[in-house]
Structure formats: C-alpha cells, structure tokens
Amino acid sequence: MDDQTRMLTGLTGLAGLAQADVGDPDSVRKQQSLGQPQQDIGDILQQIMAITDESLDEAQARCWPEESPAHWGGSDDPTEGGRAGGGMAGGGLPLNFQHRKHALNCHRMKPALFSVLCEIKEKTVLSIRGVQEEDPPDPQIMRLDNMLLAEGVSGPEKGGGSAAAAAAAAAAGGSPTDSSIEHSDYRAKLAQIRQIYHSELEKYEQACSEFTNHVMNLLREQSRTRPISPKEIERMVAIIHRKFSSIQMQLKQSTCEAVMILRSRFLDARRKRRNFNKQATEVLNEYFYSHLSNPYPSEEAKEELAKKCAITVSQVSNWFGNKRIRYKKNIGKFQEEANLYAVKTAVDAANVSAQASQANSPATPNSGSPGSYSLSHTGDAYLSLRSLNGEGLNIAPSLQPQVDTLHRATHLTGGYEELSGSGLYTPHRLDANSWQDTTTPPPVTSPPGPPGSVHSDTSN
DNA sequence: TCTGATGATTGGGC
DNA sequence: GCCCAATCATCAGA
Numbered sequence: 001m002d003d004q005t006r007m008l009t010g011l012t013g014l015a016g017l018a019q020a021d022v023g024d025p026d027s028v029r030k031q032q033s034l035g036q037p038q039q040d041i042g043d044i045l046q047q048i049m050a051i052t053d054e055s056l057d058e059a060q061a062r063c064w065p066e067e068s069p070a071h072w073g074g075s076d077d078p079t080e081g082g083r084a085g086g087g088m089a090g091g092g093l094p095l096n097f098q099h100r101k102h103a104l105n106c107h108r109m110k111p112a113l114f115s116v117l118c119e120i121k122e123k124t125v126l127s128i129r130g131v132q133e134e135d136p137p138d139p140q141i142m143r144l145d146n147m148l149l150a151e152g153v154s155g156p157e158k159g160g161g162s163a164a165a166a167a168a169a170a171a172a173g174g175s176p177t178d179s180s181i182e183h184s185d186y187r188a189k190l191a192q193i194r195q196i197y198h199s200e201l202e203k204y205e206q207a208c209s210e211f212t213n214h215v216m217n218l219l220r221e222q223s224r225t226r227p228i229s230p231k232e233i234e235r236m237v238a239i240i241h242r243k244f245s246s247i248q249m250q251l252k253q254s255t256c257e258a259v260m261i262l263r264s265r266f267l268d269a270r271r272k273r274r275n276f277n278k279q280a281t282e283v284l285n286e287y288f289y290s291h292l293s294n295p296y297p298s299e300e301a302k303e304e305l306a307k308k309c310a311i312t313v314s315q316v317s318n319w320f321g322n323k324r325i326r327y328k329k330n331i332g333k334f335q336e337e338a339n340l341y342a343v344k345t346a347v348d349a350a351n352v353s354a355q356a357s358q359a360n361s362p363a364t365p366n367s368g369s370p371g372s373y374s375l376s377h378t379g380d381a382y383l384s385l386r387s388l389n390g391e392g393l394n395i396a397p398s399l400q401p402q403v404d405t406l407h408r409a410t411h412l413t414g415g416y417e418e419l420s421g422s423g424l425y426t427p428h429r430l431d432a433n434s435w436q437d438t439t440t441p442p443p444v445t446s447p448p449g450p451p452g453s454v455h456s457d458t459s460n
Numbered sequence: 461t462c463t464g465a466t467g468a469t470t471g472g473g474c
Numbered sequence: 475g476c477c478c479a480a481t482c483a484t485c486a487g488a
Contacts, residue, residue: 273467
C-alpha cells in the first residue's frame with residue numbers, strides 16, 4: 001500500500017504538473033471553469049486504488065449485490081451498498097461495475113492519467129526489467145549457427161555437406177564405387193536432416209508469429225482498461241521471441257548432434273572397416289613371409305604394394321604393423337601360414353626361373369630398378385629357392401634352416417602337408433638377432449642397409 | 461549370439 | 475616420422 005500511496009501522490013503531482021506546468025493561464029482558467037480538476041483526479045485515483053485493493057469476491061459482492069451468492073442467501077446488509085457508494089465521488093455514478101468502468105473510460109481526464117500511469121510504469125518496473133533482460137548475443141547460438149552453416153544444413157545447400165561427404169569417402173579408403181555410394185548416402189541423409197531442420201524451423205517461426213500476434217492483440221485490447229505502453233508491448237514481444245529462440249536453440253542443438261552422429265558414422269574409418277580382398281592379403285603375406293628376416297617394406301615397396309592391393313600406403317603400413325606384432329606374439333600360430341607362403345613363393349620363383357632358363361636368359365634377382373621389389377625375386381624365400389636350385393648364392397646363415405626346410409619341402413617331400421605337419425619350418429629360428437627376438441634390438445634399428453629397405457634382405 | 465580374425469587408432473618411445 | 479603395443483570396433487564364420 002505504501003507504493004500505491006506513493007504512486008497516488010506522484011500521480012496527483014504529475015497530473016497537476018501536466019496541466020499547470022505549461023504555465024498557460026488559459027488552461028488554469030479552463031480547469032477552474034471545468035470545476036475542480038484536482039479533486040476529479042483524486043477521485044478517479046481513489047476509485048482505481050479501491051479497485052486494486054479489492055479482492056475478486058469483494059468486487060463481485062459490491063458490484064453485483066443482488067446477484068452475489070452472499071445476497072442470494074437473503075442478506076440485506078446496508079453497508080455493502082453504502083461502501084460501494086461511498087467510494088464514488090460525487091455519489092452520482094451508478095453502483096454497477098460496468099457503469100463505473102464506462103464512467104472511468106469516458107472521463108475527460110482518463111487519457112492524461114493513462115499516459116502518466118504508463119510513464120510511471122515504464123520508469124519503475126520496466127526500466128528495471130529492461131536492464132536485466134538485455135542479454136548479449138549467446139555465443140552458443142553463434143557456434144551452432146556457424147556449424148550448421150558449415151555443414152550445409154542452414155544457408156545454401158551446397159558446400160560443407162559435399163565436402164564432408166568427400167572427406168568421408170576419402171577416409172573410408174574403399175573403392176571408388178564404394179566411395180560414391182557412401183557419398184550419395186551421406187548427402188541423402190544430410191539432406192534429410194536439412195529438410196527436417198527447416199520444416200521444424202518454419203513451424204517454430206509460424207508458432208512464434210501466431211503467438212506474438214495473439215499476445216499483441218490481447219495487450220492492445222487490455223490497453224484500453226489498464227496502462228500498457230507500446231514499449232511494454234514491444235518488450236513482451238521481445239520476451240516471446242527470446243523464449244522461442246531458446247526452443248530454436250534446442251532444435252539447432254539436436255540438429256548439430258544429428259549431423260555429428262552422421263559425420264562420425266561416415267568419417268570414422270573403424271566403422272568403415274572392410275577386410276582386404278583375398279588377393280590383397282595374399283600379396284601382403286607373400287611380401288611379409290618372403291621378407292621375414294626384415295619385414296619392413298620401404299616407402300617405395302609400400303607404394304607398390306598399395307598399388308597392387310588397391311589400398312593406401314598407410315593401410316599397408318597398418319597391415320605390416322599388425323602383422324609383425326601378431327606374428328611375433330604367436331609364431332606358432334602363423335607357422336602354417338609361413339610355410340604355405342614360403343612354398344608358394346618358392347614355386348612361383350621356380351616357375352620364373354624355369355622360364356628364364358628356357359629363354360636362355362638367367363634370372364637376375366636384382367635386375368629391377370633400385371627401390372623396386374619383386375615378390376618372386378627378392379627376399380629370403382627367393383634366396384632359399386636359388387639355393388634349392390643349386391645356384392649357390394650367398395645366403396645369410398640365419399636363413400639356412402628355412403632353405404633346408406624348403407629344400408626338403410620342394411624336393412624331398414614335395415608337399416606342404418608333410419612340411420607343416422613335421423614342423424620343419426621354424427621361422428623363429430631364422431635369425432638370433434632378427435626382429436622377432438624381443439630381447440635384442442630388431443633389425444629396423446640396425447639393419448645392414450637403410451631401415452625398411454627391401455634390398456637389405458637380398459644383401460643379407 | 462559368440463568368438464576369433466582383422467583393420468584402424470592411440471599413446472609412448474626413439 | 476616410424477614403430478611397437480594395447481586397444482577398439484567391425485567382420486565373418488560357427
């Protein structure tokens with residue numbers, strides 16, 4: 001009530017100022033001629049404050065005494081009407097609420113008072129709110145907007161999406177056909193997300209617009225009976241927009257999440273893992289087992305292997321890395337495989353050698369350009385074969401057991417099954433100082449040639 | 461569904 | 475930058 005009293009005092013003062021401040025003697029005369037303006041203002045304010053203080057029941061009881069439930073019970077307390085009537089200045093106004101309202105609305109002082117009330121309201125409550133509500137632009141929304149723009153979800157359709165799809169395809173490392181399928185798949189899914197995003201955004205905007213209009217109409221309607229300034233309406237609109245923008249942020253957030261999931265699905269190569277085809281694995285294994293003493297292909301060898309296997313150089317590196325570790329971890333398990341590839345390589349080399357002999361042109365293992373390798377012509381197995389064929393090359397002592405094994409396998413037993421069954425091939429005995437021996441530094445740290453050089457095998 | 465195989469990734473060492 | 479070792483995640487066969 002203190003506030004109300006202050007407002008009342010302020011209002012009367014302001015109202016007085018509003019009229020007297022102009023210093024127009026005519027207006028003062030006008031006021032005087034119109035009766036008692038100050039008293040009028042006071043009366044109106046009194047009415048307003050009385051209305052404000054009343055509870056709904058009181059208002060009903062006072063305005064509709066004959067209809068109020070209390071009076072339905074037969075009460076005819078004269079104070080009811082007397083109280084209401086007592087509040088009426090001049091005593092000439094009807095007791096009926098609508099009449100009072102109408103009288104207030106039609107009062108000649110109403111517009112002036114109304115604007116003053118609006119002004120006070122704005123200066124007190126709204127100014128405080130205004131300070132609190134003026135937030136700086138949310139950096140999170142900016143981030144989300146930027147991301148959606150970069151991903152091609154918001155803004156023009158071309159751009160980030162395709163780039164991301166291309167990146168996904170490149171990362172997948174699959175065949176071109178696979179890549180194009182992934183690409184289109186990614187784009188289709190991104191387009192789907194984009195469509196949902198825009199559809200939802202449109203819905204939100206429409207809802208926001210409808211709700212704003214609705215509230216504005218309500219406020220305009222109410223502004224006839226209570227002080228609502230245009231600024232207040234603007235502020236309310238801003239609040240609504242802020243609320244809706246927070247919903248929009250949620251939409252943007254979930255869209256970003258969807259895009260991230262999509263990206264991770266397409267960009268995460270682990271999810272894209274495909275076993276290499278049989279031929280590629282054979283090529284890699286052939287190289288590995290034929291260079292068992294130093295299975296570290298040079299960059300050039302890796303490139304050639306990658307080309308042969310239709311995979312990337314890094315995939316070749318991965319494969320050799322995995323192979324070395326897994327071989328070393330469980331040599332016994334890989335023994336059969338080692339035997340198989342040793343024999344296979346030996347047979348291949350034998351065929352080449354035979355062809356070379358027939359053509360009266362001796363095979364030259366190192367006839368290739370430096371840095372290149374030939375699966376049949378280089379490596380331990382080749383040396384073994386040369387030995388088996390009695391060509392008497394210099395063989396590293398570490399390879400002798402393998403050579404012997406192959407010799408027996410190809411010339412004495414003539415079959416892989418007996419070879420593997422007898423356990424004659426023991427790659428772990430190839431070299432006491434070889435990479436398999438974890439107690440000694442692997443040859444990669446101290447090879448005869450450059451680390452990983454394919455020729456280190458032949459020279460060894 | 462389970463399990464072994466396998467390609468890829470990660471973190472540390474050199 | 476390469477390698478090793480551990481680990482993850484997926485594939486593929488039983």
